Amino acid sequence: xISLKNIHKSYVTGTNSLHVLKGINxxxxxxxxxxxxxSSGSGKSTxxxxxxxxxxxxxxxxxxxxxxxxxxxxxxxxxxxxxxIGFVFQSFNLISFKNAMENVALPLYYRNIHRKKRNxxxxxxxxxxxxxxxxxxxxxxxxxxxxxxxAIARALVSRPKVILADEPxxxxxxxxxxxxxxxxxxxxxxxxxxxxxxxxxDIAHMTGRIIRLHDGDIVTDEINGIRRKxxxxxxxxx
Amino acid sequence: MFDPDRWHEIFYALKKNKLRTFFTAxxxxxxxxxxxxxxxxxxxxxxxxxxxxxxxxxxSVFMWTQRTTMPYKGFQRGRYFNFRNSDTQALKDKIPEIxxxxxxxxxxxxxxxxxxxxxxxxxxxxxxxxxxxxxxIDPLNMTEGRFINELDIEQHRKVAVIGAKVKNDMFEPGEDxxxxxxxxxxxxxxxxxxxxxxxxxxxxxxxxxxxxxxxxTLQQTYNYGDIVGWYALTSRHDVPASVVEAKAKRxxxxxxxxxxxxxxxxxxxxxxxxxxKMTGLFTGIRILVWIVGIGTLFAGMVGVSNIMLIVVRERxxxxxxxxxxxxxxxxxxxxxxxxxxxxxxxxxxxxxxxGVGIIEGVNLALAKAGTSSDMFKNPEIDFQMAMLALLILVxxxxxxxxxxxxxxxxxxxxxxxxxx
Numbered sequence: 001x002i003s004l005k006n007i008h009k010s011y012v013t014g015t016n017s018l019h020v021l022k023g024i025n026x027x028x029x030x031x032x033x034x035x036x037x038x039s040s041g042s043g044k045s046t047x048x049x050x051x052x053x054x055x056x057x058x059x060x061x062x063x064x065x066x067x068x069x070x071x072x073x074x075x076x077x078x079x080x081x082x083x084x085i086g087f088v089f090q091s092f093n094l095i096s097f098k099n100a101m102e103n104v105a106l107p108l109y110y111r112n113i114h115r116k117k118r119n120x121x122x123x124x125x126x127x128x129x130x131x132x133x134x135x136x137x138x139x140x141x142x143x144x145x146x147x148x149x150x151a152i153a154r155a156l157v158s159r160p161k162v163i164l165a166d167e168p169x170x171x172x173x174x175x176x177x178x179x180x181x182x183x184x185x186x187x188x189x190x191x192x193x194x195x196x197x198x199x200x201x202d203i204a205h206m207t208g209r210i211i212r213l214h215d216g217d218i219v220t221d222e223i224n225g226i227r228r229k230x231x232x233x234x235x236x237x238x
Numbered sequence: 239m240f241d242p243d244r245w246h247e248i249f250y251a252l253k254k255n256k257l258r259t260f261f262t263a264x265x266x267x268x269x270x271x272x273x274x275x276x277x278x279x280x281x282x283x284x285x286x287x288x289x290x291x292x293x294x295x296x297x298s299v300f301m302w303t304q305r306t307t308m309p310y311k312g313f314q315r316g317r318y319f320n321f322r323n324s325d326t327q328a329l330k331d332k333i334p335e336i337x338x339x340x341x342x343x344x345x346x347x348x349x350x351x352x353x354x355x356x357x358x359x360x361x362x363x364x365x366x367x368x369x370x371x372x373x374x375i376d377p378l379n380m381t382e383g384r385f386i387n388e389l390d391i392e393q394h395r396k397v398a399v400i401g402a403k404v405k406n407d408m409f410e411p412g413e414d415x416x417x418x419x420x421x422x423x424x425x426x427x428x429x430x431x432x433x434x435x436x437x438x439x440x441x442x443x444x445x446x447x448x449x450x451x452x453x454x455t456l457q458q459t460y461n462y463g464d465i466v467g468w469y470a471l472t473s474r475h476d477v478p479a480s481v482v483e484a485k486a487k488r489x490x491x492x493x494x495x496x497x498x499x500x501x502x503x504x505x506x507x508x509x510x511x512x513x514x515k516m517t518g519l520f521t522g523i524r525i526l527v528w529i530v531g532i533g534t535l536f537a538g539m540v541g542v543s544n545i546m547l548i549v550v551r552e553r554x555x556x557x558x559x560x561x562x563x564x565x566x567x568x569x570x571x572x573x574x575x576x577x578x579x580x581x582x583x584x585x586x587x588x589x590x591x592x593g594v595g596i597i598e599g600v601n602l603a604l605a606k607a608g609t610s611s612d613m614f615k616n617p618e619i620d621f622q623m624a625m626l627a628l629l630i631l632v633x634x635x636x637x638x639x640x641x642x643x644x645x646x647x648x649x650x651x652x653x654x655x656x657x658x
Contacts (some may be wrong), residue, residue, distance in 0.1 A: 047651050053649070054562060054651050054652040054655070055650065055652045074566065074567045074647070075566045075568065078561065078564055078565060078566040078567070078569075079564070079566065080563050081562065081563070082563065082564025083564075086563075087562045087563060089559075089655065093555070093559045093562075093655065094559075095556060096556075097246075097247070098246075099248040106560070106563060107563045107564050109565070110560075110563070110565050111564070151472070154563065155563075158563075158564070163309065166418040170395065232589060
């Protein structure tokens with residue numbers, strides 16, 4: 001599903017070059033629920049953004065469903081994102097002047113689906129997720145947990161293969177966080193691959209696989225608690 | 239394009255900061271408003287000036303005799319001379335560029351004293367002797383009866399065509415002047431027509447006090463022999479009036495033994511030249527109006543562009559989210575450009591309506607007051623101009639949106655999402 005080979009990424013600011021990803025190799029199979037962990041600056045968000053085609057990489061190969069993602073036009077990237085990937089953000093990022101249903105329907109708008117049709121699809125999804133009573137509410141009338149659930153619905157509405165969540169529970173209390181994680185697990189059980197960036201251990205342990213990043217390298221990769229890769233202690237030798 | 243979501247977003251963006259939207263819109267409003275007002279006023283000035291020409295043939299030339307200023311062929315300088323009937327034929331025969339030749343004469347003797355009598359009414363009017371062709375050079379509106387015709391000329395009929403003021407002064411209200419007689423400088427003439435001037439103001443007032451007699455009748459009745467007072471000429475439509483003017487003057491100089499270099503012996507007035515001068519002047523005014531108008535509009539457009547830049551900046555994060563969930567750069571750009579076009583067009587439309595409203599108001603007020611001025615008449619905006627202005631608005635709105643739109647998609651979506 002997701003295949004990263006020797007991915008490098010540097011941020012250049014003036015004369016300084018910050019090497020954020022130092023040769024990432026990662027395979028994620030269809031239907032996995034993966035947590036990406038690491039301290040701030042470890043490159044976990046950058047990795048997620050590259051997977052989400054929101055950011056570019058300097059070196060290596062990134063394939064999504066076998067399709068090499070490199071030097072694509074903005075238009076193709078947008079279409080690809082729209083059809084393959086759903087995003088969930090820490091700060092929910094709902095459009096403030098659209099109600100919940102319109103927010104959920106928005107990805108379909110960019111697929112040129114007729115208004116009636118897309119609102120209907122959004123409504124069905126909200127019903128399925130038990131959120132229909134909030135459909136007409138504006139984002140600022142909803143609690144954080146409700147907003148995040150709406151945002152997850154928005155990520156789901158275009159029936160993506162992959163959902164990428166950047167600190168989805170970062171702005172929520174622990175009770176709500178667990179509820180959101182339960183939702184993710186439910187979605188995962190329907191066959192959708194999910195990658196979650198988090199720095200909370202309890203959240204990470206609710207997933208099937210934990211990848212830990214440190215200074216741009218993958219240091220551990222545990223599947224169901226079993227380490228697949230020994231820590232690379234490069235950093236210590238520097 | 240006509241998706242409600244799109245409009246929803248546009249109105250939300252504009253509503254979010256009403257005062258700013260208002261001031262931005264005002265720039266465009268003012269630009270188009272000024273353009274319309276200036277264009278209307280220019281047209282008003284133009285209409286007033288050209289109204290003085292009436293419906294005169296713009297290719298007409300008037301030519302009269304003055305005093306010679308150079309001795310020639312044994313004649314001394316300072317000699318008076320007159321055009322003669324034979325000159326009329328010579329003009330027709332020798333100058334093929336001439337279209338119409340209308341010899342004219344005025345019966346002197348009025349001079350402010352009362353020269354027209356009917357029963358107990360007496361008054362002073364201007365008396366001209368003319369050919370039917372005058373109607374094609376300096377036309378009049380015939381309100382009753384007819385103008386002088388060829389038979390009047392041939393048979394030296396004692397008929398008169400009178401101006402509206404003459405009718406008013408010499409007849410009872412409601413009385414039919416046709417067939418009645420007027421005693422003009424001692425001789426009775428039968429009224430066959432009443433006319434009204436097509437010119438404006440003083441010019442029309444003066445013309446409405448004129449009595450036209452057949453040219454030949456006037457010559458004979460008042461003992462002018464074969465003297466012609468002056469000529470009204472037109473050029474053929476493919477020839478400039480100035481050619482006819484020069485040739486006619488040269489021919490007259492030859493026939494009346496005038497030194498070829500004597501510029502002052504024969505006076506002339508070339509309406510075409512005057513007309514062109516005026517046309518040139520108004521073309522200049524119109525160009526100026528457009529430059530100023532477009533300049534003002536451009537300033538408004540820069541304002542819109544600026545505000546859109548701010549809007550785009552404020553909505554950076556939102557744009558980033560939209561792109562993350564699948565909006566293409568063109569989706570975003572067309573959104574921004576549409577917003578700009580809507581703002582510009584709406585504001586411009588109000589400017590257009592306000593401008594046209596004021597112009598029409600002035601028009602109405604002028605009409606109601608019943609007075610007309612030499613400087614201003616029927617300010618107007620034609621429909622094409624208004625449409626052109628609207629088209630310019632839409633295009634400038636789109637142009638104003640281009641830079642902000644490019645700006646909106648120049649930021650990487652990921653940076654846009656992180657933007658606070």
